[in-house]
Amino acid sequence: MDQLLTADAFFTLFMLILLQAVLGFDNLLYISLESKKADPSRQSFVRKMGVGLAIILRIVLLFVLMSLIQYFQNPFASLHQEGLLEFEFNVHSIIVLIGGVFIIYTAIKEIWHMMLMHEHEVEDKSKKRSETMIIVWIVIMNLVFSFDSILSAMALTSHMDYTPQLILMSIAIIAGGVLMIVLADKVANFLQKNRMYEVLGLFILFIVGIMLLSEGGHLAHIKIFGNPIEPMSKTTFYFVIIVLVIVDIVQGRYQKNLLAQKAKEEAILEKIESDN
CATH class of the missing domain: 1.20.5 (Single alpha-helices involved in coiled-coils or other helix-helix interfaces)
Known part of the structure; x- marks a missing residue:
C-alpha cells in the first residue's frame, strides 16, 4: 500500500486519468448520438444512467481481465491457408470486431436516415423499452471501448503490486466516468444546437468503426492473400x-x-x- 503514496503513483494516476479521457472521446461521441433516440426530456438521464452503469461494469471488467487475461488473449479458433486466408480468433478480437461492425452499421444507418430526412419516430407504448435498450447499448459499447483503455492501463501499472495497481486503475475509471458524465450533456447540447455538425460526428463515428475493425483484425492475426491487417494508430x-x-x-x-x-x-x- 506504500506504493500509493509515492510521487510515481500520483504521476501514474494522472496518466491513467488522461488515458481514460483521450480514449473516451470516441465513446463520448457515440453516447451523444445514441441518446438522441430517447425522448428529449429523458436524454440527459439516459446518458448519465448508461455511463453510470458502465463505470460499475468497467470495474467488474477490470477484475475479470486482471484475473483471466490469458483466456481473453488465447486463440480458440484458427485457420492457416497460406496465400489465401489466415486468422487466430480470441475473445478480445471478437469483441473488438463486433463493436467495429456495430459502430459502422450505426453510422451508416444514421447517415442514410439523414439523407432521406427521416426522423427517429418512437411510439409512446415502446418508449420505455426503447429507453432501456438505448441504455443497454450505451453500456455495451462503453465496455467495448474500455477494453483497450484497461489493457493500456494494465501496461502502465505493470511495475506495481496487484492491490495498488487495482486501486489506481479503479480510481482512474471512476474519474474518467465522472468526466464523461459531465461532458456527455455538453457534447449532446452542442450537436443539438449545431445540427450541421451531426454529419461530421457521424463520419467520425464511421472512422471509429474502421479503427476498431482494423484493430480487431490485427488482434486476430488476420491475413488476406498473405497481407496482414494492420491496426489504425491513434x-x-x-x-x-x-x-x-x-x-x-x-x-x-x-x-x-x-x-x-x-x-x-x-x-x-x-x-x-x-x-x-
Missing part, C-alpha cells in the same frame, strides 16, 4: 479527425460565402428590375 485516427474538421469548417465557410454572393446578386437584379 495518431492516424486523430489526424483523420482533424482533416475532417478542417474540411467541414472550410466547406461551411465556402457555402456561407456562396449564399451571401447569391443574395447580393439577387439584390442587384431586383434593383435593376425596379429601376426599369
